Amino acid sequence: xxxxxxxxxxxxxxxxxxxxxxxxxxxxxxxxxxxxxxxxxxxxxxxxxxxxxxxxxxxxxxxxxxxxxxxxxxxxxxxxxxxxxxxxxxxxxxxxxxxxxxxxxxxxxxxxxxxxxxxxxxxxxxxxxxxxxxxxxxxxxxxxxxxxxxxxxxxxxxxxxxxxxxxxxxxxxxxxxxxxxxxxxxxxxxxxxxxxxxxxxxxxxxxxxxxxxxxxxxxxxxxxxxxxxxxxxxxxxxxxxxxxxxxxxxxxxxxxxxxxxxxxxxxxxxxxxxxxxxxxxxxxxxxxxxxxx
Numbered sequence: 001x002x003x004x005x006x007x008x009x010x011x012x013x014x015x016x017x018x019x020x021x022x023x024x025x026x027x028x029x030x031x032x033x034x035x036x037x038x039x040x041x042x043x044x045x046x047x048x049x050x051x052x053x054x055x056x057x058x059x060x061x062x063x064x065x066x067x068x069x070x071x072x073x074x075x076x077x078x079x080x081x082x083x084x085x086x087x088x089x090x091x092x093x094x095x096x097x098x099x100x101x102x103x104x105x106x107x108x109x110x111x112x113x114x115x116x117x118x119x120x121x122x123x124x125x126x127x128x129x130x131x132x133x134x135x136x137x138x139x140x141x142x143x144x145x146x147x148x149x150x151x152x153x154x155x156x157x158x159x160x161x162x163x164x165x166x167x168x169x170x171x172x173x174x175x176x177x178x179x180x181x182x183x184x185x186x187x188x189x190x191x192x193x194x195x196x197x198x199x200x201x202x203x204x205x206x207x208x209x210x211x212x213x214x215x216x217x218x219x220x221x222x223x224x225x226x227x228x229x230x231x232x233x234x235x236x237x238x239x240x241x242x243x244x245x246x247x248x249x250x251x252x253x254x255x256x257x258x259x260x261x262x263x264x265x266x267x268x269x270x271x272x273x274x275x276x277x278x279x280x281x282x283x284x285x286x287x288x289x290x291x292x293x
Contacts, residue, residue, distance in 0.1 A: 006030035009047040009054070024056055026070075036070050038063075045084025051092045053112070057084035062099045064110075073112075079104050085135055089144030096144025096162060105131040107138065107149060109162045128165035130158055137194075139183040146209060148185065148192055154178040156263060157194060159209045168209035171245070172263035173202055186281045193279045201279055202266035204245055 006029040012019030019025060021043040026036035038056065046057040053073070054065040059081055064074035078100045089096040095112035109126040131151035138149040140162070147160045154177055159169040171192070173180070179197040185206075186192070192204045245264035 007035070007049065009049055011044045011047060014043075024054075026054070038065070038070075045081070046086055048086060048088040050088050050090070050095060052095060053088070053097075055086055055088050055097060057081065057086040057099065059084070062086055062097070064097065064112075074110065076108065076110070077102050078108075079106075079134060083136060085138055087138045087140040087147070089140045089142065091143045094144045096140055098138055098140055098147050098149075098162070100135045101127050103129075104134050105129055105151070107135060107147065107160075109147070111144075111162075126162065126165060128160070130160065130167075137180040137183050139185060139192075141185040141189040142187055143189075146185065146189055146206070148183045150180040150183065150194075152179075154180045154196060157183060157192070157204075159192075159206065161209075161212065166212075168212055169206060170263050171202075171204045172265050174198065181277045182279050184280050191281070193281065195277065195279045199272045201270040201272065203268040203270075204264060204266050208264075 008027045008029060010019070010025040010027055012021055012023060012025070014021050022040050024036075024038040024040075024044055024047055025034060026038075027033075028035045038054075040056065040058055040063070042058045042060070044056055044058060048055040048057075050067070052067055054067055054070075056063045056065070057078075060078060062074075062076040062078055063072060064076075065071065066073050076099060079102055081100050085100060087098040097110040097112070099108055099110075100106070101108040106127060107130050109128075111124040111126070130147075130149045133151040133153060136150055136152045136154065138147060140147055145162055146168070147162050148157050148171075149160065150157045150173075155173055155175060157171040157173060157180070158167055159171070160167055173194065173196060176198075181195045181197065183192065183194045189210050190206055192206055193201060194204075195201050245267050
């Protein structure tokens with residue numbers, strides 16, 4: 001669904017002859033009519049909608065269409081992507097796309113121009129290595145300036161600056177392998193939540209990441225947040241200890257275990273009876289995880 005609008009993207013299944021898994025249906029619920037039908041050679045695994053673009057992911061490609069006119073403006077070849085992993089920023093003033101690069105463990109960032117025509121000449125590509133193994137899950141913050149990415153091991157989530165490729169933070173979900181099912185940023189970019197196959201939700205604060213970039217939504221958030229959660233005075237942010245990530249007591253250890261003990265562990269963890277596949281933040285200053293099994 002495109003934000004709170006009447007535009008929906010629907011994908012069928014293999015058993016449906018009229019609407020198979022190789023088609024994307026753009027449905028206008030206001031007029032109760034079909035707006036667009038896109039066909040592909042292989043099954044569609046993921047669809048993302050932006051105010052200006054439609055992004056479709058298959059196992060080996062990502063296709064980008066302009067929402068105005070439905071012209072194909074980009075076709076990207078990716079590494080084997082069986083989950084259809086792709087991320088798109090939500091801000092109307094920025095169009096940033098992240099997807100696996102053709103090389104394992106590398107990500108491709110596309111910064112598209114702000115011009116409504118979305119000329120192919122206006123995009124800027126940034127490719128960098130994020131993991132040793134294949135990428136399994138990723139997410140962009142609201143403005144597209146931060147990327148959160150996890151590999152198929154699912155033990156860590158790394159935060160990168162999409163403009164400079166700099167790794168800003170490393171978040172530790174756990175020590176044992178798991179499938180990261182969903183990663184989502186808070187609107188302010190101050191917090192991040194994830195769900196995994198370990199039947200748990202982890203919530204992290206991103207102070208170390210957000211302080212390195214200029215985020216207007218972050219500043220608006222901290223100015224209007226109750227002092228029991230975040231303090232904001234003279235442009236200096238001070239988080240309450242209850243919402244700070246946990247650090248290992250043996251953080252000074254070196255050698256092979258150095259990265260493990262220097263990672264940031266979640267400040268809040270919710271154990272579930274079943275694996276929650278989707279997590280999100282509610283509107284407003286206080287966040288609430290919403291889960292779908």
